[in-house]
Amino acid sequence: MTPVRLRALEILLEEHAAMGAYDVLARLNCEGLGSKPPLAYRALGFWVDQGFVHRIERLNAFIACAYPQDAHNLVFMICRCCGTVAEAQAQSGKFVQSAAQTGFQIEQTVIEPEGLCPSCQPQVQP
Ligand SMILES: [Zn+2]
Ligand SMILES: [Zn+2]
Structure with a gap:
């Protein structure tokens, strides 16, 4: 588990809101974890695959899952x-x-x- 991945999830959990990949990236950058967009997309994509984060197509944003234990619509x-x-x-x-x-x-x-x-x-x- 890389620190960037972990922080990307923590940031979404802290915000309790949908965030664009660039918002997450700005936070990672602030904390000195990196500034390249693929970094944020890879970290968020990892959590989407794991079911801990959802991508909201309409907003082109990401949000931490409220029910990560359950398979759900x-x-x-x-x-x-x-x-x-x-x-x-x-x-x-x-x-x-x-x-x-x-x-x-x-x-x-x-x-x-x-x-x-x-x-x-x-x-x-x-
Ligand atoms: Zn409102
Ligand atoms: Zn969910």
Whole structure:
């Protein structure tokens, strides 16, 4: 385990937010671990392969997995206002059923619902 890999995961865990590879790289650079983009991509890719980090296609960003012990579908609720990302666990029963009917074999389901997080929803005045 290289220090860069370890720090890349720790940085994502500390932030509790989705981060671009360049944000992670900036932090690694600050700590004197390196400044070359492939360094960050390799470190993040390693954790993605291990299932500890997810890549959010829509944001082109990475986030530490909230449920690393469980095999799960990927559901990222993305706040369109502040950009906060929360991971949720969801069942894919219906997908699997309809896929089975067509003979399609699903390997992974990724859902990225967009909306407003609790702090961005309009407050109801008392
Ligand atoms: Zn996860
Ligand atoms: Zn928000």
